[in-house]
Amino acid sequence: MMSEGAEKNPSKSPAPVVASVADLQVHFQSKRGIVHAVDGVSFDIHDGETLGLVGETGCGKSVTARSFLRLVPKPPGIDAGGSILFRPRTTCDACEGRGCESCHQTGRVSAGCSACSGKGCSECVQSGEETLDLMQVSNSRMRSLRGDRIAMIFQDPGKALNPALTIGSQIAEVFYQHRSAEVLDAANVDVSGIDPGSLLLKRQAAQQSRTIERTLLKIPPLRSRRNQITAAVDDMVADALAETQIANPRKIMQRYPHELSGGMRQRVMIAQALACNPDLLIADEPTTALDVTVQARILELIHELQQRRQTAVLYISHDLSLVRRICDRVAVMYAGRIVEISDADQIFQDPRHPYTRGLLAALPSATQSRGKLAAIEGTVPELVDPTPSCRFSGRCPNEVETCARFDPHLQSVGDEHSVACFIYHEPPEGSGGRPTLAARSS
Amino acid sequence: MTMESEHPQDDAAAASDKLILSLHGLKKHFPIKEGALQRVVGQVRAVDGVSFDIRSGETVGLVGESGCGKTTLGRCVSGLTDPSDGAVYFNITEGDRDRVDALRDIPDEQRSEQEREELAALDEAHCINQLNEQARRHYRRNCQVVFQDAFASLNPRHLVNDIVGRPLQVYGEASGSELTTRTVQLLEQVGLGSQHLYRYPHQFSGGQRQRISIARALALNPELIILDEPTSALDVSVQAQILNLLHELQRERNLAYLFITHDLSVVRHMADRIVVMYLGKVVEAGRTQDIFERPQHPYTKALLAASPDLSDDTDTEIPTLEGTVPDPAHPPQGCRFHTRCPVATPACGWDVDDVVRGLENQENLFDGLSAVNRVSPFEAQLTFDNEASARALADTLHSNAISASMREALEEAVVRDRTINIRFNPAEEVELTERAPGHIAACVLDPAAR
Numbered sequence: 001m002m003s004e005g006a007e008k009n010p011s012k013s014p015a016p017v018v019a020s021v022a023d024l025q026v027h028f029q030s031k032r033g034i035v036h037a038v039d040g041v042s043f044d045i046h047d048g049e050t051l052g053l054v055g056e057t058g059c060g061k062s063v064t065a066r067s068f069l070r071l072v073p074k075p076p077g078i079d080a081g082g083s084i085l086f087r088p089r090t091t092c093d094a095c096e097g098r099g100c101e102s103c104h105q106t107g108r109v110s111a112g113c114s115a116c117s118g119k120g121c122s123e124c125v126q127s128g129e130e131t132l133d134l135m136q137v138s139n140s141r142m143r144s145l146r147g148d149r150i151a152m153i154f155q156d157p158g159k160a161l162n163p164a165l166t167i168g169s170q171i172a173e174v175f176y177q178h179r180s181a182e183v184l185d186a187a188n189v190d191v192s193g194i195d196p197g198s199l200l201l202k203r204q205a206a207q208q209s210r211t212i213e214r215t216l217l218k219i220p221p222l223r224s225r226r227n228q229i230t231a232a233v234d235d236m237v238a239d240a241l242a243e244t245q246i247a248n249p250r251k252i253m254q255r256y257p258h259e260l261s262g263g264m265r266q267r268v269m270i271a272q273a274l275a276c277n278p279d280l281l282i283a284d285e286p287t288t289a290l291d292v293t294v295q296a297r298i299l300e301l302i303h304e305l306q307q308r309r310q311t312a313v314l315y316i317s318h319d320l321s322l323v324r325r326i327c328d329r330v331a332v333m334y335a336g337r338i339v340e341i342s343d344a345d346q347i348f349q350d351p352r353h354p355y356t357r358g359l360l361a362a363l364p365s366a367t368q369s370r371g372k373l374a375a376i377e378g379t380v381p382e383l384v385d386p387t388p389s390c391r392f393s394g395r396c397p398n399e400v401e402t403c404a405r406f407d408p409h410l411q412s413v414g415d416e417h418s419v420a421c422f423i424y425h426e427p428p429e430g431s432g433g434r435p436t437l438a439a440r441s442s
Numbered sequence: 443m444t445m446e447s448e449h450p451q452d453d454a455a456a457a458s459d460k461l462i463l464s465l466h467g468l469k470k471h472f473p474i475k476e477g478a479l480q481r482v483v484g485q486v487r488a489v490d491g492v493s494f495d496i497r498s499g500e501t502v503g504l505v506g507e508s509g510c511g512k513t514t515l516g517r518c519v520s521g522l523t524d525p526s527d528g529a530v531y532f533n534i535t536e537g538d539r540d541r542v543d544a545l546r547d548i549p550d551e552q553r554s555e556q557e558r559e560e561l562a563a564l565d566e567a568h569c570i571n572q573l574n575e576q577a578r579r580h581y582r583r584n585c586q587v588v589f590q591d592a593f594a595s596l597n598p599r600h601l602v603n604d605i606v607g608r609p610l611q612v613y614g615e616a617s618g619s620e621l622t623t624r625t626v627q628l629l630e631q632v633g634l635g636s637q638h639l640y641r642y643p644h645q646f647s648g649g650q651r652q653r654i655s656i657a658r659a660l661a662l663n664p665e666l667i668i669l670d671e672p673t674s675a676l677d678v679s680v681q682a683q684i685l686n687l688l689h690e691l692q693r694e695r696n697l698a699y700l701f702i703t704h705d706l707s708v709v710r711h712m713a714d715r716i717v718v719m720y721l722g723k724v725v726e727a728g729r730t731q732d733i734f735e736r737p738q739h740p741y742t743k744a745l746l747a748a749s750p751d752l753s754d755d756t757d758t759e760i761p762t763l764e765g766t767v768p769d770p771a772h773p774p775q776g777c778r779f780h781t782r783c784p785v786a787t788p789a790c791g792w793d794v795d796d797v798v799r800g801l802e803n804q805e806n807l808f809d810g811l812s813a814v815n816r817v818s819p820f821e822a823q824l825t826f827d828n829e830a831s832a833r834a835l836a837d838t839l840h841s842n843a844i845s846a847s848m849r850e851a852l853e854e855a856v857v858r859d860r861t862i863n864i865r866f867n868p869a870e871e872v873e874l875t876e877r878a879p880g881h882i883a884a885c886v887l888d889p890a891a892r
Contacts, residue, residue: 056677057648248802261766291507291704296748297762318677321707321750348752362682363752364711370689373711375682379647 015046016110016129018087018280018312019068024135025080026063026072033384037063039336040082042410045280047089048310050303052327052344054317054359058380060336061316065282068134068314069146084134087111088149089279148178151273153302155285157265161257167268168253171237174275179236187225187232201225236275244271244301263294267301274305281306282314287322299326320359324348329416332356335391336383338410342417352419354396390422400435402427459497462666462698463519463585464539466546467528468492470514474771486771488514490722491528495539498665501692501699503713503730505706505745509767511722512702513590516670519700520587521578524571531568532581538564583613586659590671592651596643602629602654603639609661628657632687649680653687660691666698673708685712706749710734715880718742721770721778724874728881738883741779768799775819776869777886788850789886791869794822797835800844807835820866832862839864 026038038060045051053061066072068084090111110129132141154160162170175183184201200217203209204226209217217226234253241249244267257265266286273281283302287295303326306313317323323330324344331341332355340353351357361374368374378395390396393403402422410418411425423435469492471485489511496502504512517523519530531542545553545561553561565572570581589595596605607625610616616624626636632653643651652672659667669688673681685708691697703709709716709730716733718726718741726739737743744763765782768774774781776791781799783790794816801807810831815823826832838844839855854865874882 056679263766292706292748293507293744293763294766300762319750320678321752324752325750359678360752362678364682364685364707365752368711370711373682373686375686376679377683379649379680 015048016087017044018047018089019134020044020085021064022083022085024064024067024082024084026060026067027078027080029076029078030384034078036080036336036383036386038067039383039386041333041336041338042082043331043338043341045312045314047279047312048306049328050306050313050315050326052315052317052323052330053333054320054323054330055333056318056359056380059333061333062284064333065152065284065314065316068150068280068282069152070134070142071152079135082135086132086134086145086150086280087129088132088145144178147174147273147278148276149278150280150282151276151278152282152284153266153269153273153286156289157262157269158257158289160269161265163257165256166253167241167255167257167260168234168237171240171253171268171272171275172233174272175233175236178276183229183233183236186235187228201229204229240271240275241268243274243305244268246271261294262290263298266290266294266298270298270301270305274309274311277309278311280312280314282316284316285318288317288319295322302326320348320363332359335381335386337391337420339392339421340417340419341410343415346415346417352413352417352424353392353421354398354423355392358395358397390420396435398423398435403435459499461495461534461536461539462498462532463496463700464531464534464542465493465495465519465528466531466542468515468518468525468530469527470511470518470523471526484771487722487773488770489518489525490773492717492719492722492724493528494717494724494727496666496698496700498698499692499696500714501701501712503709503716504700504702504719505704505709505716506719507745507767508704509721509770510719511770512704512719513670515719516587516668516700516702520585520668521570521582522587529565529569529571531564532570532573532585534564534568538568542568579613583609583662584665585668586662586664586666587668587670588652588655588659588672590674592648592655592675593643595655596651598643601640601642602634602646605643605654606657606661609658613662615662624661628661629654631660631691632657633683647680648676649683652676652680652684656684656687656691660695663695664697666700668700668702670702671704672701674703674705681708688712706746707751718745721767721773723778724882724884725779726881726883727874728878728883732878732881736878736881738877738881739779739885740783740785740887742883744782744784765799774799775871777872777884785887786845786847787886788847788867789869790847790851791872792848792851792866793819794864794866795819796848797839797844797864800848801835801838807831807838818868820868821864823861823863825861827860829857829860832857832860836862 021044022042024038024041025036028035028037041060041064043051053064055061063072087110089109132145134142137145200209200213200222203213204217217223237253238249241252246252246264246267252260252264252268257268260268269286286302287298290298299322302313305311315323315327327344329342330344330347331338332347332353333339334355340347340351340356347356348360351360355376358374358376362376364373376395381391381394388407389405390403390408393399396403406422406428408420408422408425410420412418413424427434468489469487470489471487473482474484474486475481476483492515494502504515506512514523518525531539534542542561542564545557545564548557566574570578573581603622603625606628607621610621610624622639625639629635629638634650634653634657638646643654646654672688673684676684688699689712692699699712701709701712713730715728716730717724718733718739720741726733726737726742733742734746737746748762763782763784768778768781772795774791774796775793776789777783780786780790780792781796798808810827811824812827813825815825817823824832824835826835836855836857839852840849851867852864853867854863856863872884872886874884875888877883
């Protein structure tokens with residue numbers, strides 16, 4: 001990464017954009033046809049914010065998130081178009097990571113574009129910042145980003161952790177993979193010199209060594225160095241675990257995942273994800289498998305760590321009341337599209353899209369009388385070769401003929417608030433009329 | 443424990459409501475087996491003495507964290523497992539219920555011959571695992587279950603027609619074309635139709651599958667349906683549909699529900715009365731409104747505070763509980779919640795296990811432990827390899843590393859040679875006491891005294 005392009009870009013909105021998804025389309029090949037799981041999703045994530053992605057099962061929220069790390073299996077997955085532009089950050093030169101005016105108190109700034117050194121070219125979409133299209137970058141570059149610049153917390157920590165490895169060795173992997181230079185530095189192993197052992201150690205640190213190299217490392221002078229490295233990594237792992245308020249990290253490091261409770265495992269996942277101080281953290285329903293009392297503590301932990309490190313978080317959930325608590329902005333997804341995106345307060349106080357309204361009304365609450373929950377009738381449509389129409393037509397209480405023939409797009413309805421619905425913007429020429437909220441039957 | 447406090451619903455429910463089910467001191471312990479001979483080395487106390495009643499037409503919500511025994515309780519009530527102790531009475535009159543309560547409260551050895559016979563007769567007539575075959579069939583058809591996972595509880599190789607019609611066939615209710623007509627009627631009641639008769643479960647969505655489960659449960663016109671997390675696998679919009687349907691059916695057929703869930707907003711919406719469980723015991727029970735507006739037990743309070751709600755103020759911090767649920771094989775003495783309780787007192791039943799529970803995260807404190815001699819749950823001698831380790835533990839026990847109330851409950855922590863003798867104030871198990879009419883809680887703190 002380059003440091004000369006590390007000056008701020010004052011023309012930007014308050015916090016710079018870390019990642020911007022534009023017209024992302026991920027389809028799946030199936031026997032019945034092509035499933036449009038994600039069909040034209042666009043949104044931006046700013047530095048240090050929490051963006052909530054909510055929606056029902058099968059609306060494409062997990063596929064969107066996994067696309068960031070290219071974890072969608074292909075086949076059956078098909079990249080049908082669109083891009084995810086990601087701008088990795090480096091430490092701010094002006095304040096050396098402490099946070100100053102020019103880096104919006106985050107202590108980090110964008111790396112400069114290597115092609116135009118900050119002037120703006122087609123490669124960096126005129127931003128002058130290093131920009132990677134996550135859908136296009138090479139596999140080796142992707143590998144270097146995963147866990148380092150972009151990290152993910154999965155839904156079920158029981159499945160995401162390797163049951164055959166100790167907690168310590170799983171987290172150490174991250175350091176060996178992405179921080180091998182720091183590891184060798186901390187272990188006082190000189191890599192720049194001509195020491196023949198250093199190369200072996202480096203290869204071992206990055207887990208690239210072969211059997212013969214590992215055998216060579218058993219030779220006493222090399223072995224002592226290797227022990228130094230192990231000790232250095234153990235320190236780093238213990239620190240990472242301690243960050244997530246795990247008591248007695250040294251002991252936990254020697255345990256296996258099955259020995260820990262669900263809440264502890266999720267903490268380990270978080271420690272692993274945040275080990276390299278990523279720019280973007282993707283949390284895919286991190287608390288669904290946990291009890292409410294544990295959930296509250298995990299959320300608090302994610303929030304606290306995010307505040308401290310100013311990491312951008314993409315928080316995926318189906319639980320609206322949870323998202324309201326922890327997110328700055330919320331995007332509501334339905335059937336592969338974003339139907340509404342706005343400030344969290346705004347979306348819960350003044351939901352515009354009929355689907356968002358329906359979701360909020362469907363939550364059981366003390367005020368509603370029993371048996372009178374406003375259920376959204378019908379089911380989520382199958383996304384096999386969809387026709388151009390509003391995806392919510394068929395379940396929408398405000399539907400008119402136009403909705404079944406034309407496709408609404410996200411359009412602004414006010415301050416940072418966009419909705420994809422014909423109620424709020426003109427339908428195209430020759431349509432059968434415009435729906436209104438008054439048409440609501442209930 | 444008084445009779446009234448054991449059955450708070452006496453006041454809560456109208457007198458006309460028929461008693462359907464009465465749980466009396468229900469216990470379910472699972473043995474822990476070890477070694478080649480499968481010797482029983484311990485008991486997991488999944489359900490440990492639960493009593494409450496269910497009346498016709500009411501919904502009883504059973505809430506608690508995972509592992510608190512709510513599903514096991516549901517399985518005991520539905521007759522899927524036999525309880526280790528205690529009993530579930532079905533179709534019992536109020537008078538008989540009170541008589542059973544009185545008889546069962548007398549310790550076994552003190553019962554007279556006559557009382558013993560009376561209890562045996564009552565058990566045989568009403569206790570669900572002692573019924574004769576005919577009465578058991580009658581019970582089975584009146585108590586149906588809807589399971590959490592509609593994917594697993596419907597046979598993937600059977601058609602909906604078979605699944606929903608099977609209970610009618612088994613009980614000889616209908617056959618031939620009448621069976622089909624009845625099955626279609628059932629499907630229509632849950633919002634499906636005759637077009638769905640000849641399909642397999644995999645052809646339905648999660649919500650529809652749950653509807654099929656409900657239709658099957660309704661087939662024999664039961665009095666009680668046990669709903670074990672019926673909506674936890676569903677999306678909110680579908681959950682709303684199912685909850686509306688359940689309410690509709692309850693109104694039409696005067697069904698009683700035992701609604702087992704961990705989702706407090708759902709239970710608040712659905713239940714008339716709520717029973718809160720923690721580690722196999724009831725910590726609080728009462729009317730829904732009372733529980734939500736005036737929770738008495740610190741655990742209920744913590745549970746309510748931790749569950750996010752749309753009406754919450756987003757800026758307030760979510761209050762959290764420390765620690766994890768203790769192992770149900772070795773539940774804490776006294777009040778089982780005291781290890782995590784934010785308002786624990788010295789009288790809550792601190793014991794020797796709590797020393798280990800509270801301090802196991804401390805580095806190297808128990809590394810030198812060589813022997814433990816347990817005199818009682820409240821007294822034990824811990825022997826270490828060297829005196830320094832024993833001294834270190836004694837010092838820790840007198841420091842701020844343990845909570846103030848635990849320090850106060852600690853009577854003695856004396857080091858003799860390499861052994862430390864730890865003794866706590868013994869405490870009784872905390873009984874459920876009545877806090878308001880129809881509202882009971884098990885906590886040493888009495889709000890009236892504060």
